[in-house]
Amino acid sequence: MDRYGDTEFKSISLPRLNNLKPNIESTALKLMEEAGELAQLIGKYRGLNGENCMMEEKQCVDRIAEELLDVAQVAISMMFVLEESYSIDIQKKVEGHIRKLVGKGYIKG
Numbered sequence: 001m002d003r004y005g006d007t008e009f010k011s012i013s014l015p016r017l018n019n020l021k022p023n024i025e026s027t028a029l030k031l032m033e034e035a036g037e038l039a040q041l042i043g044k045y046r047g048l049n050g051e052n053c054m055m056e057e058k059q060c061v062d063r064i065a066e067e068l069l070d071v072a073q074v075a076i077s078m079m080f081v082l083e084e085s086y087s088i089d090i091q092k093k094v095e096g097h098i099r100k101l102v103g104k105g106y107i108k109g
């Protein structure tokens, strides 16, 4: 990824859940569910919903990281569905995605 100069990349590797039969609808629904759980936790942390966060800050942020990984896992599961059932080339999509970010000025080329 030298093309993007000193841009930092984070790579994580998440498994295919081979004990489930996911499709676009089920993964999309699950993605919204997990995003909701993440939002709920952040809301609690920030006290936006009127509840006081009874957890210590560190514990709360730790839970936020766990929920964020749930979101990432479902996104990965949906990518497997797109690749396998719809022949989408995710690697090509990643390249287009990065070009888009550069185009928008979010990454200096």
Ligand SMILES: [Mg+2]
Residues within 6 Å of the ligand: 034, 037, 067, 070
């Ligand atoms: Mg969750």
